Amino acid sequence: MIALERRPNTSRFWLYATPLLAVILTVLSGAILFTVLGFDPIEALTAYFISPLRDSYGLGELTIKATPLAIIAIGLAIGFRANVWNIGAEGQLTLGAITGGGLALLFYGAEGPWLPPLMLVGGMLGGAVWAAIPAFLRTRFNANEILVSLMLTYVAGLLLSYLVTGPWKDPMGFGFPRTRMFGEGALLPTLFAGSRMHIGFPIALATVAGAWFLIARSFIGFQIKVVGLTPPAAGYAGFSNKRIIWATLLCSGALAGLAGAIEVSGPIGQLTPSISPGYGFTAIIVAFLGRLHPLGILCAAMLMALSYIGGESAQIELGLPLAVTGVFQGMLLFFLLASDVLVHYRIRLRLTREAV
Template sequence: MQIRLEKRLEPSKTMLYLTPIAAVLVTALVGALVFSLIGYDGIGAVREIFLTPLLNPLKWQDLAVKSAPLIIIAVGLSIGYRANVWNIGAEGQYVLGGLAATGVALLTRDMSGPWILPLMIAAGIAGGMAWAVVPAFLRTRLQVNEILTSLMLTYVAIQLLNYLVIGPWKDPMGFGFPQTRMFTSDQMLPNIIPRTIVHLGVPIAIVVALAAWFFMSRSVFGYQIKVVGAAPDAARYGGFSVNKTIWLALLTSGALAGLAGVLEAAGPFGRMVPSFPTNYGFTAIIVAFLGRLHPVGIIFAGLAMAVAVVGGEVAQTTIKLPVAAVGIFQSMMLFFLLASDVLVRYRLRFGATRELEASR
């Protein structure tokens, strides 16, 4: 018996946008079954992870804050992925953005003024871009796969962070804890809703996504990205440089990852600590595909993933679910999304092997 995939006609947009919803629902069902089989309250886990953050108004602010960096990073990744440029190192670029902003904060800790925060944001964007230069250079000059180089640089960034917060940037008044000094009020993002933790980074994330949608759908830059990703030979014939597009895609995704790092460092963290890498860069890969690489879809996908993250934290305290549970749900969500993509775009064909057919 031979099983092969046969490409369908172009699937409808409705089907493409319904499959992420189906992937989330199947994840919830399978997650409930899996955790029940290993001895946990599976139905309770699904309830706490997927429903409690939505039904509890006190958790809405957490959803906004958690989704903001995911949206920003995922938008940058989606631009590269549309051009077939596979940046897997957004986590390292996120860390470098936070480190660059922290460096500016430490240099200006005895100063004041509204210019400090914009300078930190600029430094963070530059830091993320700088960390994306290496895979861009190696890909365009030496044809080195950017998946490997961007991913390996993530671990370099984390070690650099540990060195700085344990060594030269360590707070002398921090009672021996590996952390920097707290940022001043001029170095922190202002809260936009009184008596909540919702900071300026949340509307910035929405603006970034909408701006990306505009440029991808209404500009030559967006058209170039799509053409290079879909048909590189046609792009060359049309005068578009593939190498230039690779540079643009990687630098854009690095810049947005660095921006997310600034917003986290100057927002929820308020300083640099070893726990700053929170896997936002890796989780944003799921968000990008869950949102169909569309900036507006990524907004909703970021909120959906934030629900899983916040719900996972709730489930850890209410039903004693393991910390790894959130990662399991995220992995299943990506798996079912990719599986649904295959079933939407291809159909399974069953038939006899060529040898049997020939013998007949």
């Protein structure tokens, strides 16, 4: 029978080879899927993986889509390393959009170069406050953060809906549920003419670098790792579990809020009832796909973004229904997650269990 045998050390070779293997497997089985459904497999795969990357415009769009995913996933990964399960990044993103966007409305007509940074900080605060609720309830009342953060996601969405249909509604907008467009001075600067690529992507890169430093070099990063791996040992070493819960939740909430503020002050430019197409949930996949490592997360965010944009070009170019994209995305993720096993384990063929 086939058995998995743990490697003494993680395999450097497979660490880099598995993503490649997964992509090859996805391409092969994707080709079968498309053929079965009556589409030209070469055309379909081109639409998914090549079309979105053909020019600088496409690359710019890729960064726009990947930016919130990467920023949120970085924050979540820090929590996941310490076994703190923040499932509600979507809600923290929404709150960040509300507070960040709220500042743009507050200073409407009085914008200055100071406003976008202030909005980003405001967004981080909003996200952190929303994440502080599960942190408080967990540390004070022992309430599970999975439930609290998830439920607060729905609450945040309804709060946003209330604000844009009620007090913050655009007075000139014929009663439609949205705020006025932010003033020019409240928008994030774009990097190149003719592209929507804005300063959010450099911020995402900086977040990646910062997280790398935090995890690899700082004492708090070390504490997080220890708490996550062996909680009792952390206790002996005098690390406070409560402090780690607070720190990781505030950090992931702030980053999700930052992503929300970037979305509204970047590509959207106003508050509407739907700010995020589920970035907070997709970012959970991104975090694990990137093996909770900052650089891995950056790559995973780009790949997820590509699969979404590729799905759109497949719909446009081939009329491939979105449903197929869902299935294809699922396959890609399954292969990526499954092939990870080769990094830590060797596959051995054994005749029988006893014949080792």
